[in-house]
Amino acid sequence: MTLGIVRASVLYADKGPKIPDFGKTSDCVKNNGSFCWAWFRHNWSSQFEPRLWEHIELTVVSVGVGFVIAFVLALLAYRARWLAGPVTFVTSVLYTIPSLAAFLILVPITGLGRMTLYIPLTSYTLLILFTNTLAGLTGVPDEIKDAARGNGLTPMQSLWQVELPLAIPTIMAGVRVAVVTIVSLATIAAAVEPVGLGERIFDALNKGNFHTQFIAAGVLCVLLALVADGLLVLLQRVVTPWTRARRTR
Amino acid sequence: MNDFVRAFHFVGDYWSHHLLGSNHSLADLTVQHLVLSLKAMVIAVVIGVPLGMLLGHIHRFSFIAINVSNLGRALPSLGIIAILLPYTGISETTVIIALVVLAAPPILTNTYVAIEQVEVGTVDAARGLGMRPWEVLVKVELPLALPLIFAGIRTSTVFVVATATLSGFFGGGGLGDVIANPASFGTYGVIGASYVLIVLAILSQIVFLTIEYAVTPRALRRPLRWAIRRAPRARNVEADPTRTHPGSGAGADDHPDDPNRQLQLEQGSKIE
Numbered sequence: 208m209t210l211g212i213v214r215a216s217v218l219y220a221d222k223g224p225k226i227p228d229f230g231k232t233s234d235c236v237k238n239n240g241s242f243c244w245a246w247f248r249h250n251w252s253s254q255f256e257p258r259l260w261e262h263i264e265l266t267v268v269s270v271g272v273g274f275v276i277a278f279v280l281a282l283l284a285y286r287a288r289w290l291a292g293p294v295t296f297v298t299s300v301l302y303t304i305p306s307l308a309a310f311l312i313l314v315p316i317t318g319l320g321r322m323t324l325y326i327p328l329t330s331y332t333l334l335i336l337f338t339n340t341l342a343g344l345t346g347v348p349d350e351i352k353d354a355a356r357g358n359g360l361t362p363m364q365s366l367w368q369v370e371l372p373l374a375i376p377t378i379m380a381g382v383r384v385a386v387v388t389i390v391s392l393a394t395i396a397a398a399v400e401p402v403g404l405g406e407r408i409f410d411a412l413n414k415g416n417f418h419t420q421f422i423a424a425g426v427l428c429v430l431l432a433l434v435a436d437g438l439l440v441l442l443q444r445v446v447t448p449w450t451r452a453r454r455t456r
Numbered sequence: 457m458n459d460f461v462r463a464f465h466f467v468g469d470y471w472s473h474h475l476l477g478s479n480h481s482l483a484d485l486t487v488q489h490l491v492l493s494l495k496a497m498v499i500a501v502v503i504g505v506p507l508g509m510l511l512g513h514i515h516r517f518s519f520i521a522i523n524v525s526n527l528g529r530a531l532p533s534l535g536i537i538a539i540l541l542p543y544t545g546i547s548e549t550t551v552i553i554a555l556v557v558l559a560a561p562p563i564l565t566n567t568y569v570a571i572e573q574v575e576v577g578t579v580d581a582a583r584g585l586g587m588r589p590w591e592v593l594v595k596v597e598l599p600l601a602l603p604l605i606f607a608g609i610r611t612s613t614v615f616v617v618a619t620a621t622l623s624g625f626f627g628g629g630g631l632g633d634v635i636a637n638p639a640s641f642g643t644y645g646v647i648g649a650s651y652v653l654i655v656l657a658i659l660s661q662i663v664f665l666t667i668e669y670a671v672t673p674r675a676l677r678r679p680l681r682w683a684i685r686r687a688p689r690a691r692n693v694e695a696d697p698t699r700t701h702p703g704s705g706a707g708a709d710d711h712p713d714d715p716n717r718q719l720q721l722e723q724g725s726k727i728e
Contacts, residue, residue: 241542303657305621307635308650315459315643384529391532398625398636408538412625418542428535436530 236419243419255407259427262403265393266435269325270385273332280333281340282366291341298334306331306392310399324396331392332385339381343374376450379443383436390432404428459644466641466648477640478633486652489630492548492623493616496555500612504560505605508567512601513593521568528561533619537626551620551628558619559612566608570601602671610664617657631656 235243247255277298284290309327317323347370355365397405407424411417444450470482480488511521536554544550574597582596624632634641634649641649669677 303618303654305618305635305650305653307621307624307632308646308653311635311638311643311646312459312650314638383526387530387532390530391534394532394534395622405534408534409625411538416541416546421538421541425535425538425540428532428538429530432530432532432535433527436526 236417239416239418241418242422246419247423255404255423255427258402258404258407258424259431262390262393262405262428262431265321265324265328265396265403266386266389266431269328269389269393270332270382272325273329273385274336274382276329277333277336278340281337281344284337284341285344285366294337295334298330298337301330302334306395307398310396314399319400321400321402324393324400324402328389328392328396332389335381335384335388336378339384340374340378343377344370346377347373372447375447376443379439379447383439386435386439387432390428390435394428404431459642459647462644463647463651466645467651470648475634475641480629480633482631482634482649482652485629485631485633485649486656489617489620489632489653489656492551492628492630493555493613493620496552496559496616496620497609497613499552499556500559500563500616501609503556504563504608505567508564508605509571509593509598509601512568512571513589513597515572518568518572521572522565525561525565528557531557533558533622537622541626546627548623548628551623551626554622555616555619559616562612562615563605563608566611567601567605570604570608571597574600599671599673603668603676606664606668606671610661610668613660613664614657617653617660621653 234240236246280290280294284294304327306327309330310323313323313326317326351369351373352365355369360368393403394405394408397403397407397409401410404424404427407420407427411420411424414420467482472481472483474481475485508521511517533554536557537550540550540553544553571593578596578600579592582592587595620628620630621632621635622628623630624634624636631649631653635646635653638646
């Protein structure tokens with residue numbers, strides 16, 4: 208276990224300034240106080256902001272790509288129901304692979320690079336996005352589909368104008384879970400490559416358990432997940448005004 | 457690709473022999489992993505089930521009970537561990553707290569939904585038989601809710617067994633010791649320990665599916681499925697479209713014998 212940390216510290220050796228700098232910093236940092244605001248404010252733009260953006264990038268790209276793949280698979284499985292079983296099986300197996308292992312396994316194959324992180328992160332979104340998209344579509348009552356057909360809509364029109372909009376709440380529920388899951392797993396990605404907010408956490412571990420850095424990085428992770436979740440709830444309300452109408456009735 | 461084969465040899469070689477630079481074998485680490493997961497699960501169940509039962513029984517605070525699950529899922533485990541580290545240090549406690557934060561919300565929400573959705577008529581009948589409120593809860597609502605409660609515990613267990621790997625970085629022991637340490641054990645060692653972890657995850661699924669099946673009242677039993685069950689929230693949301701169009705929800709129930717409807721239900725249940 209200690210060797211793992213040594214290895215990580217070698218990886219991170221020349222990244223960023225050494226902190227805490229015991230020579231000229233405040234008493235709070237010297238004594239490893241519970242949270243040094245001044246230090247955090249001073250280092251926010253150099254150490255935390257870039258990592259936060261990396262974290263957002265990892266999440267958005269993984270969920271975005273995962274959504275496109277899962278959406279296409281769900282549409283296919285909606286037309287050919289026999290596909291649902293095999294796709295669920297494969298994505299479940301992918302989902303079962305421990306994240307840390309998935310990152311490490313890919314290092315010899317794809318090398319140290321973003322692709323090594325994107326492949327597992329994307330594959331973790333597939334199960335939930337596929338399941339929810341398909342559940343949303345199959346959950347549309349037959350009567351509504353009949354009504355759409357009765358109004359002269361072609362199957363394609365019915366899918367895009369009636370069935371998919373009605374599936375949005377379930378699909379969005381899946382997207383929310385996928386996003387917060389990936390925000391969480393992206394922190395673990397830092398064990399393999401110094402990227403995202405997780406890098407700050409492992410870095411603090413290497414620097415003699417620097418408390419301020421632990422708390423700052425941890426709180427940023429949690430806030431990122433909560434804010435992302437909240438924004439998606441807002442987005443869902445905007446794109447599905449009819450669900451809100453039901454609530455106020 | 458060779459590493460994937462070598463990993464099997466690694467598991468074979470070190471399952472009962474001590475790992476290099478350690479006085480634990482893979483079997484020891486597996487047991488540690490299970491014990492760590494079990495501790496977290498017991499705490500999570502002790503918190504989640506009674507609270508969910510209470511809230512479900514009094515039919516209040518549904519907003520909290522349902523959204524706590526979303527909130528809990530949104531909290532990154534590593535972030536929680538980082539926030540806790542200054543207070544609880546690099547220890548098993550830190551990891552267990554983070555695992556409980558992960559595991560308790562789905563259990564609470566599932567228990568709440570399970571108790572809450574017991575039919576009013578059933579509860580009224582129980583009251584009519586002269587049962588006291590706690591008797592209604594324990595003798596009527598709880599048995600009907602057990603399958604869904606165990607589904608929640610199963611979901612949490614899968615999360616916990618996977619996330620307990622993080623303890624490799626934070627001194628909690630378990631399979632994470634190997635998985636977080638490719639420098640000592642090589643990629644094949646990491647893969648080997650992951651094989652063990654995957655087997656653990658699948659076995660825990662099977663165990664809980666069996667329990668779920670066993671506690672389901674006979675009349676309500678459906679064929680065993682191994683896939684992950686959709687969260688109750690997803691089912692509620694899925695019900696939304698039917699409610700937005702008055703009459704359509706009732707229409708579905710008007711023709712329970714409609715063969716197309718039956719077919720759709722069966723196909724729908726497969727993907728859960």
